[in-house]
Amino acid sequence: MTLTQDVKETIQELIKAKKNLRIYPENNPVYARTINNVYSRITTILDSSGSLTLKIKQHDIFFEGETVYHSDEKEENLALFFFKDGIRELTFNKGLPKKEMEDFLSTLSVDFEREVLDDDIVTLMWEKDFQFIHYIVDDSILLADETYEERAIEEAKKASNNNEGILSAYEDAFGLEKESGVNVVPLTGEDLGSIILEIENDPHDKSITLIHLLFEMLAYAEGMGEYKELTGFIGSTLEFAINLGNLEAAVYTLKKIEQSTTEDIYDKDAAVCLKDLKRLVNSAKFVKLLGEILDEGAEFNEELLYEFASLxxxxxxxxxxxxxGELRNAPARKTIISILSELGKKDIPTIAKGLLDRRWYVVRNIICILRQIGDTSAVEYLTRAVRHPDRRVKKEAIRTLGVMGTGNVLPVLRDCLSDTDELVRLAAVRAIGLIGTPVSKKIILDRITARDFRNKSYNEKKEFYEVIAKWKDSDVIGLLIRNFKRKTLFKRAKNFEIRAAAAHGLGIIGTEEALESLMKLQNSKNKLLRENVQLAIKRITDEKNRG
Structure with a gap:
């Protein structure tokens, strides 16, 4: 049976497990047998190939370029299950413990429609903090469905008891003027009844119609008293509209205020009142109203959000x-992140001050927002974030530096290679590889040739060789071939790991120059070396045949 066929059958076992673990309790023999079957199949593949990487599309799952799963169904579609929450690649690594496999399957079996309305597969996988199962998430989805652990939600609930203090701290830190000025005049029962009746009869833009009329009246008003009264009515209508999920009313109001400024429509006193009205839309009170309706399920299209954020x-x-940090569900967080990703372009330092937030999950979101904005001036703030005490934040900051950074961040990333946490070190290796300068190459080569390199875990060795394989230079190929051939009398197990990792790198480079040496060891007695050699030979010959 070919490796591809093994993977196909393993995916079918995953689908079966997804169903069985929903039906049977943990103490049922079927539950235990299901986990054992999947684990046995996965470990068999990992024993022969070292890792199993699946590429995820909307209706397909690919292994080494071949389709191993396809479904056009909307329900019970494993590819779509991962794809809709942004997972684009899933990798299982050798050494995978049975408990981690069981945790993965239990996550897979969650009925998100009935059990966890506010979470998604990415959130739950992040909470598990898998060591041997890695995944890549589409950036836009990552921003949408940020990973929050249960304790993070608890922190948010506790924090809600001291909302005013936190917000006050933000205002003090940012040196912003506190909201003032707009006296929101409550509409009478008769006024509200009229609005509601109009909305029931024709729900489209009735709030906007009323706001339009109030702006028309403002043009004919006289004196500060009338200006304040009318802008107060506009403010009341805006609050009413946002409670109905009508964000268009806020966009319309902000555009009218902007128009009045550029065209000098109103006199000085009216302009002051309109400035206070704009301050209301930008205020904590209005943002809180927006957050509440988002948590209740309100959704807005991207164009509207972009326009709102730009105003x-x-x-x-x-x-x-x-x-x-207060929102409970992922779509709501996605909306706020979308707004901040656009609004933040106006003031990177103010966005970056969010990195000082005491809640790790907020800091991680801010890092993602800065990456989404893509302004390189944020790099100086991100270099400080790599020292954050939470490794999830560290990893996100390192990843972002790899995407956004240039050669000037390499000293920071090089220091991260000495972190005590292996996952942080792995993130740093990948980030250095992404920057891809000659200095990047030298940093990786220096680590590979260091005396203590052989003491690293096999997974870390393999990551270094995988990154250095991006440079297909003759000196890199020469080093990999020498390390592949290297023999030693001492610490032979560690040396076999180096040779296996070097074979893995040679397979990625795809150089035929290494084929002769690889062929000689395709039947090595050492299982790890043999598996990597055979996989490297397959990659090189497949590439040659395709060429």
Whole structure:
């Protein structure tokens, strides 16, 4: 049976497990047998190939370029199950413990429609903090469905008891003027009844119609008293509209205020009142209302969110960051992150101050937002984030430096290679590889040739060789071939790991120059070396045949 066929059958076992673990309790023999079957198949593949990487598309799952699963169904579609939450690649690594496999299967079997309305597969996998199961998430989805552990939610609940203090701290830190001025005049029962009746008869843009009329009246008003009264009515209508999920009303109001400024429509006193009205839309009070309707399930299209964000000013950033840590469901967080990713372009330093938030999950979101913005001026803030005490934040900061950074961040990333946490070190290796300069290459080569390199775990050795294989230079190929051939009398197990990792790198480079040496060891008695050699030979010959 070919490896591809093994993978196909393993995926079918995963689908079966997804169903069985929903039906049977943990103490049922079927439950235990299901886990054993999947684990046995996965470990068999890992024993022969070292790792199993699956590429995820909407309706397909691929292994080494071949389709191993396809379904056009909307329900019970394993590819779509992962794809819809942003997972684009899933990798199982050799050494996978049975308990981690069981945790993965239990996550896979969750009925998200009935059991965990506010979570997704990425969130739950992040909570498990898998060591041998890795995944790559589409950046836009990652921002949408940020990973929050249960304790993080508990922290948020506790924090809600001291909301005013946190928000006050933000305002003090950012040096922003506190909201003032707009006296929101409550509409009378008759006024509200009229609005509701109109909305019931024709729900489209009735709030906007009323706001339009109030702006028309403002043009004919006289004196500060009338200006305040009318802008107060507009503010009341805006609150009413946002409670109905009508964000268009806020966009319309902000555009009218902007128009009045550029065209000098109103006199000085009216302009002051409109400035206060704009301050209301940017205020913590309005942002809180927006957060509440988002948590209740309100959704807005991307164009509307972009327009809304572009009309806000930087004073809205602190309350938006604050509310980001309070929201309960992923779509709501996605909306706020989308707004901040656009609004933040106006003021990177203010966004970056969110990195000081005491909640790790907020800091991680801010890092993602800075990556989404893509302004290289944020790099100086991100270099500090790699010292954050939470490794999840560290890893995200390192990854972002790899995507956004240039050669000037390499000293910081090089220091991360000495972190006590292996996962942080692995993230640093990949980030250095992404920057891809000659200095990057030298840093990786220096580590590979260091005396203590052989003491690293096999997974870490393999990652180094995988990254250095991006440079297909003759000196890299020469080093890999020498390390592949290297023999020693002492610490032979560690040396076999180096040779196996070097074979893995040679397979990635795809150089025919290494084929002769690889062929000689394709039947090595050492299982790890033999598996990597055979896989490297297959990759090189397949590439040659395709060429």
């Amino acid at each position: 806000l000013d930087k004073s809205a950033i602190p309350p938006l960051i604050h509310i980001l």
